[in-house]
Amino acid sequence: MTRKLRSNFTPGTTRWAVRRSQWIAMGIPEEDFEKPKIAVVNSSSQLSVCYQHLDQVSQRVQQAIRAAGALPFEVRTVAPSDFVTSAGKQGRYLMPTRDLLVNDVEVQVEGAELDGMILLASCDKTTPAQLMAAGRLNVPSLVLTCGYQLGSSCGGRDVDIEEVYKAVGALKAERIALTDLTEMTRHAIKGPGVCAGMATANSMHCMAEALGMSLTGNAPIRAGSDALYALAEDAGRAIVRLVETDLRPRQIMTAAAFRNAVRTAVAIGASVNVVRHLTAIAQESECPVDIIGEFEAAAERLGQITQVRPNGPDRIEDFAAAGGCAGAMKQLLPELDAQVLTVTGHSLGDNLAARPMPDPAVIAPVAAPLRDEPGLIVIRGNLAPDGAVVKLSAVPAHVRQFSGRAVVFEDENLAIAGLENGGIRNGDVVVLRMLGPKGGPGTVFAASFMAALVGAGFGSEVAVVTDGELSGLNSGITIGQVMPEAAEGGPLAAVRDGDRIVIDLSRRQIALDLPDGELQARLDALPPRPATTEKGWLAMYQRLVQPLSKGAVLGARAFNQDG
Template sequence: MTRPLRSNLQPGSTLWAGRRAQWRALGLNDEELTRPKIAVVNSSSKLSSCFSHLDEVAAEVSKAIREAGGVPFEIRTAASSDFITSAGCGGSYILPTRDLIANDIEVAVDGALLDGMVCLASCDKTTPGQLMAAARMNVPALIVSCGYQQTGEYKGESVDIEEVFLRAGYIASGGITVDELANLADNAVRSPGVCAGMGTANTMHIAAESLGMSLPGSAPVQALSDKMFDNARASGRRIVEMVWQDLKPRDVLTAGAFRNAAIAVLSVSGSINAVKHLQAVAVEAGLDIDLYTVFDECARTTPLLAAVRPNGHGTIAEFEQAGGALTLLKRLEPLLDREVLTVSGRRVGEVLAGVQPGAPGAIATLEQPLSRVPSLNIVRGSLLPGGGIVRIGGTEGRTMRFRGPAQLFHSRDEALAAIKAGQVRRGSVVVLRGLGVRGGPGMAMTSAVVFALDGAGLIDDVAVITEGQLSGLVNKGLVVGEASPEAGDGGPIGLINEGDEIEIDVERRIVDLHVPEETLQQRRAEKREFGVPVPRGWLTIYRDNVGPVHEGAVLRNSTR
């Protein structure tokens, strides 16, 4: 199978001559210079165990590409870890890394006119950034899930990094000592890979397969396992076929594919971060689709089929052993669009036709689900016309309504200090504002506030509304995350005064500010500024160009 390749420039041209000189110096011969040229997109980093194994994966993918008749070119991108990169500027660098990754990839792949790419997906922001780049450039692309980490043991009990993250919030209330927390941290992670729970990383790996952008049966997977390497090699071989077939991301990333991904995320009570990430990918794919509305609609008919930590006591390893995303999709088949295409070259219905799920266990059935309570709930109203997200996790008996006076905070540290000092009032709605994609910028990390409220025994006696980012592990209390539009972008949340009454009703999907309109008009005339100063550089560029989170928080004018 052959077709013209964009990487093969006109012989005799200046660009051709320069390229030939560079690539012959790398050892390529005349025949190799005409083959499909594939980017192996690698976010390897020794800053975090999430990425520390990716060089090994890249080597196997590159070998498979060569054996299939392609020429691999390894390229590097930025990499951020919530546990490492969050130290600087209050965590502001984390979300903007997603868009930096997308642009890193564009510069390398489109700049060199490569023919396709295999993206090594690891921690939270790599998968959506890679999907955004694939959708934007629309060259043949595959996502390879590079696995979750092996968890540890402490005092005879299983411990993972999620537990460390949660328990760190108990320091302020005295629920744990620094030494105890250190011992947990010392034993939590036993291998490279992403967090071993249904946080953002594993959610996005499952979403990538549900979108059809990963080979069927590839997520989730334990890092450095035989299965992970087998999937990586198969992806290396498959991308060469995709280049010859000219199978492109926009052939796969249809409205039906995004609906399938939303259903899959809802069925496992995935991270709320997946909503904005999928919206961003849809925007880059040129689709006019509102993922907030899609999630809202699908939540009414999609039950909970898996209760992986923090949604229950199940583990991601048990979920994988039960068949992972492929078995999950087979269980969900009556709800899915079976006609959408996947990177395997087969349609979803064809892929699922050969799947034989085992007995219900870690993955329940539609007939006997774990819960029918919607796991992710989109709430809108006079306070948040763009929307916010409440993760219930399918848990029966959770608080679904709350009405109380606002207690305002404008930084994570300010809120944490108030919790430690016993100043957070029971019955109040804790509002964290000025921390969104522009004010943060990049959605400052506010999960610690939720964990601290839990540690102080307040989580069931207050509600929380935050513009900031929440870890995919947050699954306690009534917490409205990713509030939009933000105060820093002129949203109504910026008009709240201390003590204003706020109503949240998850079942009715509303979040309203009960203040007379004439009062709000007077406040609009006041000068109110939100957000924090940031150093000149990437964060300034991001703040000045990012769009609202309910529209995917993509950089304005970045899409085609």
């Protein structure tokens, strides 16, 4: 190491003296004091199986960092889990924990003036948050995504957390018994890691690799496997090289890299939530790229080259065995910028040149996709002038046009009750609003209603339009991330029960069937939204959160505008 490290303080200064005193008391050898100091950002938690194995991964990473001549410091952060943290306040804490984690990393890494960081990613919010932190801090960084869980079998059929999720709706519709659901929960998860399938966690793991911020071949990978622990050691060595060469995230996460990630997301049918997360990462990285526009452009170019559950029959382990994200990008290479830099220190093209061609039965060539349609699309119209997101790969193939009467709810529990009491009928368009970042406050996890809807047998017969948050496991006729959200005065706030909503996925359109003048008159007549009664973190989040079209990042500008 020849360059001056910011962590090596001037001898004789206060911060040099007090830190030496602390480290000597901690048993750190004095000969290590001048080495590169690297944060191992660990979101380990005993609340969720997603994080159960991260302490072991952290130990492997730390050992590799020491062996490569640097000094690791493990730091802990908040560990949000979509199936655990969602229990309170209808999931309103989920999105805000993403940004809480970003600030948590900033405080610990910048406060200590460490030289680099390796970020151990797991459940849905950790990967985008860690990439956002890397973009914001712009110190040498590497994301290590820590893998997926396995399912099992129950009653002679495969079962995983997706099946449990859908089975709750089947129970409410009296299609299965409580004993059946109870038995499924005993077999759905076998081992640590994130949800199986192309849900948000595995989608964002793939996005980390597609952006060039993870080692090639990282996503997807089975949690707790020998392959993961070997990769952890490679990552420990790689972060030391990144610090030595001073290769920083903003040199990697360029507009071209984001374009690569968007095209990968569209082609593999990633979660609807990657749109807001990639937008947020670009915002924190101060990268001038229109993520929503890139999704619209990619959908015109690409079909779907994988069919991983819930998009089709293949399991996440099939996708991994066939070549994973690297295999998908190898098939997509004619559509990608191969010159972008990655955390390997080499270009994307060089990384992929060393990878075998993927199994085309699972990861198809661009010229012969498994489905001619893209996996993700953005639609617009008078109900979503700034766009809304649809996971087209999870919409029943025979449904591309849909219209029906609006049934409006501002509480997910009331919507679920509507399923049970007959308030929702075939042909309806359920509007779940005031559930976005400001409206929640903290985005409501509307995914439970969607899962209940599909489980009750309405997946092809009822559409859902929402500004709330969905799960990457959701399937059905779902229009998510409607922008602007209703609480910001978006048109969704003007919808009334009985209005007709028209959805045309082929034309990428959604419309409230009203004359423009009447729609605007309704919006003008809306009373001011009452202030939230929430206290603490959710109240602060509502005050600071930016629009969904900006990734729902936090910003001081919002605070200043609100007084």
